[in-house]
Structures are given as structure tokens and as C-alpha cells.
Amino acid sequence: MSKHDLSNSKPLSRNLMILYGLPHLTHAIVILPLALFIPSFYADELGLPMASVGLAIAASRFLDILIDPIVGVMSDKMRTRWGRRKPWLAVGTPLLIVCAWMVFVPGKDVSITYLFVWSSLLYLAYTFVDLPYKAWGAELSTDYAERSRVTAWREAFGFFGQMLFLAILIVMTIKGVTDVRLQLMAIAILIVVIQPLLVMATLWKVPEREPEILATVDLQPVANEAIFKKTWQALRVMAQNQAFLRTLAAVVLFGTAVLMQATLHRFVLNHVVKAPDLFAPMIMAENFISILCLPVWIWVSDKLGKHRAISLCALWIALWSVFLPLVGEGDTVLYVALILLRGSSLASIFFLSSSIGADVVDFDTVASGRQRTGLYFSIWGVASKLAIGLGVLLGTSLPSLFGFDPTQAIHTSSSITALLAIYGWVPCVIMLFGVPFLWNFPIDKQLQQALRHKISAGGIAEDLNDIGK
Template structure:
């Protein structure tokens, strides 16, 4: 049964928790590495390694979580119980990591980062799977993803606005700002999640009249799904490119431009541009299909990143302009990627006879988390290898040159590698309609 168009109020209720979910992810890249290196006097490369290592558990947890989320049957649904369980754990881990005691070790960073990422999996994976199942229509799925990512961008705008006001009032320290972020997360999550769970229905899982698959046969179907593998590779490349720059934003602004006070306003303007550009990218996706639109959005990031190595001391206006232009496609990248992921699932329904949304989103989640870990490691290890030390009073000129090359040019190279994977993607609007027609015929037949 086709389920479109969805009422706007239902989509809004579904997307609301992402106001806060997105706030959690941003500080992990923009604040945490610099905070623990500069304020807590831990080695930058060690902090990056601890955050990367904390994601190793996800390699085991995510597939298990995906399968359990698909198979769970309760009167509340398959996805909702996991979200209810993960939310308080997320609140606890956020507070411990963002508001640490005066003396901590790398083990502390590793332990609480691990719990935060685990709880995020318990919440985010079922939430994304749930959203992918709200509609079976190609364009309507993009609409659902757009509202979710739009609320995510709005949440980040709100959080950055709070930090900007704090800076204007003289409370611009890392510790003070992370305390404010932690309060924002802990107090907003319960009402937003409760509204979502209460107001948004879960539809029954789609199943075809054929024997289900399990074990090695189920895995072979995944490995033979070329559209899935191409999506996976593209997500890993784009994710690592974005994270390289996200990890280094504050360090470049502090040690190159010399205007650390502009950090929160700069990221705020970037997210406002990203949010404002969502309708433009939606129109582009309708015209040229989602897979090519997401590539154009990523190439847009790369285009403006080419100018970063030209930035020098005092070039605040030039640097902030590049950041705003570069960031105007961010929400579109995540929005379109999630919508493409939902389309790939239609192909698997025909092959497996079951709706394995949770498992597929778990595998996508692993790819994204590995990309995040790779991005953080590259962004912290490569500058350090060329002599960059964020705790030093001054930096060698060669270290600054290499910092800017890693920051600007390396992500461009990584993005370019994704173009061949996605440009001629096999599932466009016409093919997705064919897949839905085949599913409908098999269910009747």
C-alpha cells in the first residue's frame, strides 16, 4: 500500500528529536578534540585516537542492533522501544563527556565516548529506519529526510546561537560552552522524544509471500546488492572528507586566522546557509535525480575548500566567506543520502522477501562511523606528523602550510573519488517506481 503524501504534522513530529540528535554530533567534531587537547592538556593525537577507538564497538553493536530492531515485535512497534531505552543513556554520556571533572585521562575520553556512541546507535538507527518506512514514494522519502535533516540543521543553529550570545556576554571558554550544550541536550531530549513516540505511527513491516533468508544466504544478498555497495563506498568517502574539515575548523581559526572568537558565529552562519539552501537542493534532486544531486552537493563543498590553503593570518572575512559557501550544501548531503538509502531497500525487499531496514541502516551507520573515525584520525595525526602542536605558543611555518593542505586539499581528493561510484547510480526515479510495482505485484500474487 502506498503511503503518500504524509501529513506535515506527522512528519514534523517524527523529525523533532533530530533537533537534539544533531546537536550531539556537532560538538564531537568541532569542540571535543580541541577542548580535551587545549583545556584538559591531553595530546591531540591521543584524543583523536580515543574517539576513533570508541567507535570500534559499533562494528559489532550496529549489525546486532539492526537485526534486533527489524525482528522485535511489541505492541509499541519495532523501533520505538529502542529509542526509549537509548535516550536516558545518551543524556548520561553527554553530560559526562561534555562536563568532565578537572582531571581526566584518555581512558575517560574513551569510556564515555564509547557509551555516547552506543546510546546514539540505540536511538538514531531505529529513528532513521522508522523514517525510511513512513513512505514508499521516491519523492516523499526525500521530503521526510528533508524535514529530519532540516530540523537537525535548525537544532545546530539554535545551539550555535546560544554559544554566540554567550561569547558576546564574555562566556566564550570551551568549558562554559560545552556545559551550555550539555544542558541544552539533557533538557530538550525528553519532551521531543516523548512527542515523537506518542504521535507518529509505525506501519507493519513489508513481507513478500516467499521464504525468508538468514545466515550466509542473507549476507550474500547484501554483498550482491551493487546499489548498496556503491552507496556504502560513497558515504564513507564523503563522510571522511567532511570530518577532516570539521575536526580542524577551530584549530585553523585559532592558529592560522587568529580569530578564535569567531568560531561560534562562523559555524552558525554556515548552518543558516545550509538550512536556507535545502529547497534549492530539493529542486535540483527532483530535476536530475537524488544520486547526482548528492554528488553535486559534495563537489560544491570541494570547490570552495580549494581556497583554504590560501588563508593567512587576519583573513577572517575571506575565510568565513569560504566556510559559508562551502557549508550551504551540508544538509542536502545528509538528506539525499538517507533518501537514497531508503530506495536501495526496495531492491532488497524483492531479493529477500523481507523489510530489513534496520540491518541495512546499521551497515550504513558502520560505514559513516568508520568514515568519521578515519576523518578524525587523519585530521589529528597528519598535522601532528608535520609538526603542528595546538598547545605550543607558536607554530613552525611548515606546520601551518601542511595543516592547511590537510584541511583544504585532502577532502577535495577524497570527494573526487566518490564521483565514479554515484554518477550513474542504477536506482533513479523511474527504476524505483518499477521496484515498487514489482513489490506490489508480488504481495498480491
């Protein structure tokens, strides 16, 4: 196990943050195709009904929602010689690899049931890996600004993973390999080879911080009849944590909007702009711009606070989404320019949201006396999965409702108009609804430092009003 010092007074080294972020490179390679590739692959290439594909993927996410809090609580309570979070990554990684292979490399005869079962198992395996991994990252640092850098490194690796995925598609296309089945098989092979190596490096080199339990908490075993009382107390504290509830609302709204557009990228390129070969290089360029702009949004976060920075990221996406319905056949320059402008804040939304999540856990630690990062991140996981499910469901069902059918060679003008409006304007409105939840967010740098002081002092707040709503 690593001997790195995780004392509160010593900043994390860049190497440690890099080593922590490594596994997210392949995590992103698993997740990106599920939004950008799988819906159109199963609908366009395999001939399954578009609305049914969206429903199957959305349903697989909703079923997984029931598992997240269980994994979160078990992760918080686990005590092993290797830590609380690491065993989950060690066990979950092989399961994730197998399930990704089954989704990306289906047999010749597939059905909606096949897609539903294996995507459900894939999301379940991803929960085993991703939830403890992000809880681990939230606990690496106790500093307001440094937490943003930890999550920035993780999300940067995620976006590099997406770029690697897209680079493989581009190279294969240049070499004349345009069969989507072969492209997805190449991605699956990459996951099988690289993911175990990156996870092992992180497990070996990155330590875990000991769980924080305040001195005034009763650590005696709880009798069976008191379990419901303790559970109710935990739920009451979470319900009083207004910052947590506001974060949940923002995560669902922002995630739904982003995933709606991600689901529809290929459909718009294939059937409106009529430039299907542009997909991989366009998304790769978007990821590159998003990573390039990370330092800008970190600077904004340092100046205005994470909550204002996320709000501005969302408004930036909403602004350029307004113009997406203006594109038509052959408008490749306009379309790519809009996607790049829109995408320059995507990575920042994800890393800043995770950083705020760590601050909200500090609130709960002061209020309850226990560090329940896994439980909180499991609820955020539920919100994220709800957002992904809603985004894919709305992105596939709404165009179908208005007559758009990707299997048809010719489309009516009304169905194309509806597709573009759903692609651009609906996500824009959803983004705008999410901004008020974070603009005046209560936990800023000053309050987070006050929370850390209370945790260091080992005292539980007598009144939640003392630490903000």
C-alpha cells in the same frame, strides 16, 4: 498511539513529517560538539595530546561498529504493541543523556582513558537511538520523492539544533562567559531538558508502518541448523546489491572528508586566521545557509535524481575546499566566504544519502522478500562511524605528523602549510574519489517505482539482474 493513515496512496502530511523530525534537533546537539568542539577542548583546554585525543575518539567509533548490525537485526525482528523502532528510542534516550553529560562535563582530572570509555558509551547509546529512528523514517513513505522530503525535514531539524547550540555559545560569549567548560555544561543542560520532551512527542504522535513481507516468503520458524544458511543467503543478497555497495563507498569517502574539515575548523581559526571568537557565528551562518539551500538541492534532485544531486553537492564542497589553504592571519572575510560557499550543500548530502538508503532497501525487499531496513541502516551506520573515526583520526594525526602542535604559541611555517593543505586539499581529493560511485547510480525514480510495484505485487525477483545492478 497516533491514528495517522500510512496507506501507500496517501501522501504524508507536513505536520507528520515535522513531528518525525523533532528528535533530530537534540541528536544534532549531541553530535556536533563531538566533531567541532570535543577534540580541541580536550587537546587545547585540558592539555591532552592532540594525536591521542583523535585516536581515542576514532577507536571509540571503531568499537561501536561491532554493535550496529546486532541492533539493526534486533530492531527488524522486534515485535511489540508499540512497534519495532519506538522502544529503542524510549530506552536509548536516557542512556544518551547520561553519556553526553559525562563527555561534555568532565571532572578536573581527565585522561585519554576517560575520554575513550565515555565517548565509546556515548556512541553506543547514540546507535540505540539513531539507527532505529532513521530506519523508521525510511519506512514512513514508499514514494521516491517524498522520501527526500521526510529526510529533509529531519536533517533541517538537525541543522536547527546545531544553530541553537551555536547561538548559545554566541550569547554566552557576548555576556563574557568564555570558559569552554561552562559553555559545554550549558549545552549538556539543554540536552537534559529538551531531548526527552521532543522524543516523547514523536513517540506519541508518529505511527510506524507495518513491516513488508512478501507473500512468497516462507514464514515458518527456522531450525537452529538452518540459521547459518539463512544468514549466508542474506549476506549473498547484500553482496549482490551493487547499489548498496556503491552507496557504502560514497558514504565513507564523503563523510571522511567532511569530518576532517569539521575537526580542524577550530584549529585553523585559533592558530592560522587568529580569530577564535569567530567560530560559533561562522558555523551558525554555515548551517543557516545550508538549510536555506535545501529547497534548491531538492529541486536538483527532482530534476536530475538523488544520485546526481549528491554528486554535485560533493563537487561543490570540493571546489571551495581548494581555496581554503590560501587563507592566512586576518583573512576573516575570505575565510568565512569560503566556509559559507562550501557549506551550502552540507545538509543536502546527508538528507539525500538517507533518502537513497530507503530506495536501496526496496531493492533488497524485492530480492529477499523481507523488509530489512534496520539491518541495512546498521551497515550504513557502520560506514558513517568509520567515516567519522577516519575523519577525526586523519584530522588530528596528519597535522601532528607534520609538526603542528596546538599547545605551542609559535608555529613553523611548514607546520602551518601542512595544516592548511590537510584542511583543504586532502578532503577535496577524497570527495572527488567518492563521486564516481554515485554519478551513474542504478536506482533512479523509474527503477524505484518498478521496485515498489514488485513489492505491492508480492513477488520476489527471480534474477537480481531484473532489478538493476
